[in-house]
Amino acid sequence: MMINRLVYLANVRLPTEKAHGYQICKMCEAFAANGVEVTLMHPRRRQLDPELSRQTIFSYYGIAPSFGVRSLPNLDVVLWERFFPKSIFAPVFFAHTLAWGLYAALVARGEGADVYYTRDSGVAYWLTRIGLPTVYEAHVVPKRGQRWLLQRIARRPALRLVVCLTSFIKKGFAEMGFPEEKIVVLPDGVDLSLFKNLPGKEECRRRLGLPLERPVIGYIGRFRTMEMEKGIPELVQAVAKLPTINGQEPLLVCVGGPMDVVPGYLELADRVDAPRERFMFVDRVPNTEVPFWIRSCDVVTIPWPWNEFSAYFTSPLKLFEYMAAGVPIVATDLPSIREILRHRENAWLVEPNDECLAQAIFRITTDRSLAQELIEGASRDINNYTWERRAYNIIIALKIL
Template structure:
């Protein structure tokens, strides 16, 4: 199969979608797919010298092509959304020109973005759409993408149920995000990890890794830290430079002093930091639909593979993967309840050994390879009709 994955994304990037796209492509190549990744040529000074395959530790290489776009994202903040619109439309126009130049009648297109699919639809090429979030009332473009697609891949079950309002059930498949089991499934002792990172050996470490958006719930974790005993330290790792600065202001405003804010680390360092922890927290908020219903956090699967107890918000998006046999739940957006659950785990008042073992067994089916097999089987079933 010749598959062209179009991603309107700046890659390499500090954001999780870069990992998701690159690992999905690598896993599809591993299944024998002849794959090309088409990207916009965007400005990213922090990553200009980075090799895309080395940065994401991708072993199975594939062709990456970059196309012109007018990158106005972040330059027209006084006109919300306009910068993204200009960038997306000019990237889509470059795709249109390429489709006119080449012969792609035998190719299958795949994308998680709507604008780049417009020229694909116009050229009447076959494509599949991967959806990561939606609205109660989708716009005309998204509805058209649904209608003309051969099938839609949803990243969780809640999204799939929402799609059934617009698509036949057999045109939808659920393929959660994944994890690199070769990288995260290797057991590293806490002692070795902490020695390598220069972290204290005599403290209990509570760890969150991910972005600092409001809906991620990190503000709840920061408030919860104030209720913890002095022998526990909360480490927050990740976030863009801009979001990290903003989060520091939040910590100073509320005088929250029990947080160690480390900023972002390279993908190669992530397993070591996870191994240093006593417990992981996934504190997603229930106040935004993207968090409550539609997210499929990469860190969830990395947490499960790293064999430490996971304390998670009790919200539908996380319950799509977790249950009481694989995680400890707390009331979303409730710092006091979160602190109680953290204390109980650290004091060994909760029998976490079986929970950790169950989570590790459960995460085996969420490897990138398993995801690629599921997607490829779905694609073939729809193409052979």
């Protein structure tokens, strides 16, 4: 199957401060870099944040306008969520997903593309029903309504490929009846150009106003996802347990927001008798600035607790950015993380609790030889995980099928 034109249909608010918006746009950019003409279609949604309302996808994410963007009419039911209980809003949202998916699929059909790409179950359902060649990208093993929808398309000839972030998602889709030969596992990626010629740690700290002498422990990414904590409370407690390092108070720097949860983290620090001077919380920063924040750190962390999503379904963007930035990684030892990271080779993996996190952070920040070994291992591996390579692998898979 030759691919000259691709339409990416995304039923999400764009631009968005959440990671999925960046991932979608980087994939569009990566397909374009592989010589494909790309059009991204998304619904018109109200932006409550004035900063978002003033920016385009390209300016917000700091990417070149290498693909087309088309916003489609939409009834923004998300604005109704605060007025209804979840039991009422959920079926309304599902019905809207189906309705917009049908409308978007019919509009997209007029583009005459070689392939239609989406990570939305409602869109995928209608694309395949209409008979358009479809790639569905799976970020979870779906439940309830989404599962029912996707099972309806599992054997449709128009479904050309399912792209899964982890092997666990692939297993779930195979159990749902999807042909295994149509499923590929491709984790997320990174734009290595953002990390090329990156300044050293001290220069990055000067640029960002961070202390030069203190050991800095970093967490870069959203503090919560889908109303789930991503390990910041455990990280706060871990930093509370740390002694001084080389005579200096350690500093935990968390970058990504949302900031409304920060008072709770600081109250937790008070309860565990950790001085607030050990903590710095920063809202989302532009994607082009993320490498500077990572490089400023002595160690970076993925402190996720054990839950189904974190353990089996996630491929965090921060993981690949950490690897590219040349900073040692401490991460909780979850199955999804182990698909990329290997203990003592390209990261230090620990049990998901504050005590183990504290021990690992102290060891990495005081053992320069070990830290350098982990950096070198990650630097060797990261070339396998670029956005362009990911898009290329999808194109090759479609050509073979």
